[in-house]
Amino acid sequence: xxxxxxxxxxxxxxxxxxxxxxxxxxxxxxxxxxxxxxxxxxxxxxxxxxxxxxxxxxxxxxxxxxxxxxxxxxxxxxxxxxxxxxxxxxxxxxxxxxxxxxxxxxxxxxxxxxxxxxxxxxxxxxxxxxxxxxxxxxxxxxxxxxxxxxxxxxxxxxxxxxxxxxxxxxxxxxxxxxxxxxxxxxxxxxxxxxxxxxxxxxxxxxxxxxxxxxxxxxxxxxxxxxxxxxxxxxxxxxxxxxxxxxxxxxxxxxxxxxxxxxxxxxxxxxxxxxxxxxxxxxxxxxxxxxxxxxxxxxxxxxxxxxxxxxxxxxxxxxxxxxxxxxxxxxxxxxxxxxxxxxxxxxx
Amino acid sequence: xxxxxxxxxxxxxxxxxxxxxxxxxxxxxxxxxxxxxxxxxxxxxxxxxxxxxxxxxxxxxxxxxxxxxxxxxxxxxxxxxxxxxxxxxxxxxxxxxxxxxxxxxxxxxxxxxxxxxxxxxxxxxxxxxxxxxxxxxxxxxxxxxxxxxxxxxxxxxxxxxxxxxxxxxxxxxxxxxxxxxxxxxxxxxxxxxxxxxxxxxxxxxxxxxxxxxxxxxxxxxxxxxxxxxxxxxxxxxxxxxxxxxxxxxxxxxxxxxxxxxxxxxxxxx
Numbered sequence: 001x002x003x004x005x006x007x008x009x010x011x012x013x014x015x016x017x018x019x020x021x022x023x024x025x026x027x028x029x030x031x032x033x034x035x036x037x038x039x040x041x042x043x044x045x046x047x048x049x050x051x052x053x054x055x056x057x058x059x060x061x062x063x064x065x066x067x068x069x070x071x072x073x074x075x076x077x078x079x080x081x082x083x084x085x086x087x088x089x090x091x092x093x094x095x096x097x098x099x100x101x102x103x104x105x106x107x108x109x110x111x112x113x114x115x116x117x118x119x120x121x122x123x124x125x126x127x128x129x130x131x132x133x134x135x136x137x138x139x140x141x142x143x144x145x146x147x148x149x150x151x152x153x154x155x156x157x158x159x160x161x162x163x164x165x166x167x168x169x170x171x172x173x174x175x176x177x178x179x180x181x182x183x184x185x186x187x188x189x190x191x192x193x194x195x196x197x198x199x200x201x202x203x204x205x206x207x208x209x210x211x212x213x214x215x216x217x218x219x220x221x222x223x224x225x226x227x228x229x230x231x232x233x234x235x236x237x238x239x240x241x242x243x244x245x246x247x248x249x250x251x252x253x254x255x256x257x258x259x260x261x262x263x264x265x266x267x268x269x270x271x272x273x274x275x276x277x278x279x280x281x282x283x284x285x286x287x288x289x290x291x292x293x294x295x296x297x298x299x300x301x302x303x304x305x306x307x308x309x310x311x312x313x314x315x316x317x318x319x320x321x322x323x324x325x326x327x328x329x330x331x332x333x334x335x336x337x338x339x340x341x342x343x344x345x346x347x
Numbered sequence: 348x349x350x351x352x353x354x355x356x357x358x359x360x361x362x363x364x365x366x367x368x369x370x371x372x373x374x375x376x377x378x379x380x381x382x383x384x385x386x387x388x389x390x391x392x393x394x395x396x397x398x399x400x401x402x403x404x405x406x407x408x409x410x411x412x413x414x415x416x417x418x419x420x421x422x423x424x425x426x427x428x429x430x431x432x433x434x435x436x437x438x439x440x441x442x443x444x445x446x447x448x449x450x451x452x453x454x455x456x457x458x459x460x461x462x463x464x465x466x467x468x469x470x471x472x473x474x475x476x477x478x479x480x481x482x483x484x485x486x487x488x489x490x491x492x493x494x495x496x497x498x499x500x501x502x503x504x505x506x507x508x509x510x511x512x513x514x515x516x517x518x519x520x521x522x523x524x525x526x527x528x529x530x531x532x533x534x535x536x537x538x539x540x541x542x543x544x545x546x547x548x549x550x551x552x553x554x555x556x557x558x559x560x561x562x563x564x565x566x567x568x569x570x571x572x573x574x575x576x577x578x579x580x581x582x583x584x585x586x587x588x589x590x591x592x593x594x595x596x597x598x599x600x601x602x603x604x605x606x607x608x609x610x611x612x613x614x615x616x
Contacts, residue, residue, distance in 0.1 A: 004432040005476075006469035010391045021497075028498035037568065038560050040500070044507020045556040051512055052519035053548060055353060058541035069545065090504045094512065097480040097488070098357045100428050103472045104479075105386040168394045168465055169435050170442035170458055176435075190538070197542030198549060205550055321449070323608030324398040327405075335408035335418075342415065 002095075003110050003159055005103030009166035016162065017108030023116060024089055027082040039083060046075065047087045051094065070187075072118030073148050073195045077127065078202070078210065081119040088115035109162050113155040122151035134210065140203075141196040148192030149185060156184035354516050356424065361513075363416055363481045370414035370482045375491035377584035381591040382479045388595040389471045394461045395447075398605070400468065402598040406591065407474040414482040421481070425473045429466075436465035485509045511555075519548060 005013075031039075050071040071091070075084035089111045095101040102110050130143035160176050163169055169176075203210055364371075370378075389403055411418055443458035480488070486506060493502040522544055526535060560568075597603070 002431060004435075004469060005386055005390055005472035006432045006465045007435055008390050010387045013387075013390065024501050025498055028500040031500060035500075037564075038557075040503060041507060041559045041563060042553070042556040044504055045511045045515070045552055045559065047504065047508035048511035048515040049549060049552040051508070052515040053545045055516065056519055056523055056541065056544060058536055058538055086501055086504050087508075089501065090508045093505060094485075094508055096476065097485070098360055099353075100424060100473045100477045103386060104383055104476050105390060105472065163435060168461070168468075170439040170461065171435065172442065175438075175442075193538060194542055194545070197538070198546050201542060201546030202549060205546070206553070209553060319608030319612060320398045320602070320605045321608065322611055323604030323606065324401045326607050326611065327402045327604050331402070331405040331408045334405065335412040338409070338412035342412075 002102040003106040003113065003162055005105045007163050007166055007168050008106055008109065009168065010105070012162050012166045013105040013108060016112050017105075020089070020108040020111045020116075023085065023120075024111075027085045031082045031086065039079070043079065043083050043087050044090075046079065047090050047094075050075065050087065050091050069194055070114065070118075070152070070191050072114055073122065073127070073144060073151060073191065074198055076119045076123035077144075077195070077199055081123050084123070085115050085119040088119065109158075113158045113162075117154040117158070118147070118151035121154060122147035126150055134203075137196075137200045137203075140199055141193075144196035144199065145189065145192035148195055149188035152184045152188035152191060153181060156180040354520060357516075358513070359420065360477070360481050361485070364484045364487075366415055366482070368414050368482075370410055373482075373587055374580055374584040375483050375487040376494060376580065377588050378479055378483050379488065379491055379495075380588050382475050384588075384592055384595055385475050386472050388599045389468050391599065392464070392468070394464055395457065397460060397463050397467055399598070399602050400464070400471065402603045403471050403595070406594070407471065407478055410475075410478045410482060414478065416478060416481045421474055421477050424477055425470055428473060429469060432465055432469040436462045439465070514555075515548075515552065518551070522548060 050069070053069050054071065056069075072084065072088050075087050078084075079087065092101075092110050092114060093107060096104060096107045096110070127143045127147040130139065130146055132139045134140065157177070157180070160173070160180050164171075164173055164176065199210070385403070385406055389400065392400060407421075410416075411421060439462045440456055440458035443461060444456045446454045447457050447460060448454045449460070483491075486509070489502050489505050489509070492505070493499065526540065526544065530536060
């Protein structure tokens with residue numbers, strides 16, 4: 001469920017990049033305070049391990065389809081949240097570069113979705129309280145399941161939000177949500193099961209690894225709810241700032257996208273089911289309630305005046321088509337000529 | 348994608364990145380900056396824009412040609428990662444059925460136009476990202492990121508990951524081969540076996556990390572990975588970023604294809 005550049009708008013991509021860079025800085029700083037050097041090669045090699053183990057696929061029971069590991073939760077349990085977050089960020093960076101999973105602009109979103117939720121939300125708020133003293137395999141299974149599911153649900157929800165805020169898709173919010181969440185529920189269950197299996201295996205074979213990661217890393221307990229909340233408020237401000245700036249300078253900002261998705265300027269009221277429930281949650285938690293969902297008068301005008309694709313006259317569109325084909329042909333011609341010249345000059 | 352193809356794909360990209368061409372010799376920072384400018388310019392187009400995006404293909408085509416990167420290889424990788432964008436985009440024609448005229452007498456639903464726009468943006472951004480890594484060595488990118496101000500800890504994390512990626516992938520490949528030789532059909536590919544394989548791989552990884560740490564200590568490791576290389580931005584790097592930036596700005600704000608089309612029609616008529 002890697003987010004892709006093509007589905008993003010610069011404002012959304014930039015806002016999540018800002019949040020991600022901030023978190024990388026925060027995690028590095030926190031880690032430096034308590035770090036023993038031993039962890040540096042360990043983190044790097046474990047990143048490579050996550051990469052390698054993601055390529056081993058297995059058969060999901062009952063379905064016959066194959067799955068692979070996400071890894072965020074395993075890392076959080078074994079290394080603590082800060083180290084795990086940095087490892088996940090590096091894994092996703094390498095994936096973005098070598099596999100082109102997502103792209104450079106979407107990398108900020110992907111690190112956010114797959115790194116922050118498991119490491120800074122699911123691990124401290126769900127896994128830690130549920131695992132107890134960490135000695136019972138059943139409790140580890142329960143904790144891994146719950147945190148795996150919650151982490152992936154938040155990640156999937158975040159993909160939906162990022163896509164819709166960017167306004168490149170016509171998918172209605174509810175439909176998109178109904179497509180994403182159940183799939184990731186299944187993935188989360190499998191992820192939780194595998195996480196618990198690996199942790200219990202490691203505990204049985206070399207229990208001191210888990211103990212040392214917990215004791216040498218006060219980070220595991222040191223992360224307080226307050227810090228998490230402060231981080232979220234900061235991101236909300238950054239996001240809100242970037243989005244509102246964009247929305248006011250550009251007609252295809254937030255208003256526009258929501259207008260397009262719903263066909264109205266505002267989100268429809270009085271809906272039933274999940275969207276309504278989510279909206280009530282959103283209203284309760286909104287940091288600036290009712291902002292950004294109501295296009296102001298001059299923006300509405302801007303939207304109407306903006307030249308839109310459907311209204312171009314036929315003459316212009318023919319010129320455009322001819323020109324587009326020519327431009328593409330020229331670009332390909334230049335590339336082909338350079339290649340031919342190089343081949344001739346090569347010995 | 349089977350393990351072996353994925354592995355050889357990464358290996359090939361990595362080997363390409365150690366080439367020696369005009370593009371490879373540019374400073375990593377300049378290439379990272381240009382690629383990011385490119386991605387921002389491309390995705391900033393509204394969702395019904397297709398034609399104005401076409402001039403942007405010149406950038407990946409030029410980089411690929413000047414950098415001696417096989418075009419087919421990049422194209423194949425772009426197609427291989429397309430499912431998510433296609434999956435989300437394919438719903439546009441369903442949910443956005445109002446028709447638009449794209450040429451006299453030819454109309455399609457607006458959703459197809461925005462779907463095409465997503466696909467073009469996808470091809471542009473992904474090929475640019477792949478060409479960045481194909482023309483820039485990964486350690487070079489890491490040095491660039493460090494110079495751009497990312498935390499040293501994170502950058503050394505990236506370097507370690509890269510250094511051991513191939514080692515661990517080969518190890519995993521041997522494990523998979525062993526599993527496949529002992530299993531028939533789907534037997535032995537279940538979650539239970541997988542958990543044990545990953546557990547064993549993890550323990551081996553930890554032991555390897557401990558040996559690495561010992562070896563690094565013996566060589567004077569004090570928590571930092573210093574680099575002897577001094578890199579300064581040359582005028583050619585600055586010129587590259589400037590030229591790329593101007594080109595992107597031109598294509599972003601001036602409807603180049605429409606102008607060329609009008610010109611050609613004017614000449615013809």
